[in-house]
Amino acid sequence: MSHNYLTETPLLDYQNPAIKALIAQRGWAALAKGERIGAAYDFVRDDVLFGYNSDDALPASKVLADGYGQCNTKGTLLMALLRALGIPCRFRGFTIDKGLQRGVVPELVYPLAPRNIIHSWVEVQYRGEWLELEGFILDQGVLTALQAAFPERSSLCAYGAGTDCLQAPNVAWSGQSTYIQKTGINRDFGVFDSPDTFYADHRQLTGFRGLVYRLVIRHWMNRRVAQMRAGRVPTIPGGDKNLVPAKSISMEKEAV
Template identity: 35%
Template sequence: MENLADFETSTVRERAASLTRGAVTAREKLERLFPFVRDDIAFGFPPGGDLVAASETLRLGYGQCNTKATLLLALCKTCGIPARIHFSLIRKDIQKGFFTGLAYRLLPEELSHSWIEVELEGRWRRIDTFINDLPLFHAAKRALRSRGWQTGYSLALGDGEASADLNLDHEAFQQMDAVTRDNGTWDDPADYYASPHYRNRPGLLRLMAYRLMIGRINKRVRALRLTAPA
């Protein structure tokens, strides 16, 4: 499998250059890249599942935790920001509300999940707050509270809070409270997906079901986003 964080492609290089034009420090560059990945790449489930290159996510304009992490990783690498992807397992109830009925039952109990770590000013910082675009984040947070849930709609509130901000100095997260197992850091997601640690590898039945149901699942994502406060 070729590298999915294809940071040397012209598509990724040109987008990174346009986003960071005029920025000098790694912090300044990251502050430009982050809102683009969070908001311009809307949250949604691509037909290719996790196995989507960064350049393809740019073309699609949407992605989920793993594909958006792949994109942010590639953009950081293009800009010379030391970055790595950190994989874990996460409870499947993180997607409760979007996946329902048979689609939810077909999910593994634990899903492979990732976030990004960047080395900034001598320290590695964890970032997962790019996963949900801002309108979806606010709508999901309100939906969870109205249902009395702590986890679902791609958020894990934990103590009742979550963040959609770039928190480099005071870490805050969107999904970390639902993480169950650490699978370490990887240079490229393709290496993890080829390893025995990867849990989202579907059999033929699950792959066919996913492709049949993904349109309806993404429709639920869009419908929830529309409920966000103006």
């Protein structure tokens, strides 16, 4: 099977002028390979704030223009930047239990949310192996607020985080895999050359439910995320019993 891990696609639109200008302004192309990965990763993690866009299947240039994103949209932007920098990368699709979004999704509409929510991470080829990059989803402001709100907790599966090491999660690029939502994963769809291929068959938030999400609910969620970033983490009814991580699936590495 032929794979296209450097190809531009409608979603990975890295020839877009805004993306090309960003790379040129930052001087990323002149860096060594590991530093190129780290520069793109750090930008997507902290310069692009955690938040909810109008759809999962947005072009990278639109995510960049929004200035915020979640797992799927931030991942699309990261993949576009990596491919523009000559770094082979691919998409891996999952679902996560909706409990991971508890506290971000308002309690009034939480029961209406689908049990399984589309999730993804980026796999990057580096030093002869595929590394899994997921730790870019929460910006440092949101992560710091959660750490301060739950100083005694190690495991947390809520507020957009799914980790067993909340106080010291593996989210910084150091040439290794990174994670921040892994413990919420409950289904693995496997590896895809691009997000375009995945979203051709896997979509959520369609029809009337999708319209309500785009026009109302996501803005509500974004306000709650902004409150979290400011140190005001919403209380979840039921307390600790609703913060227990879902059982993570067993992950097997793909062959290089």
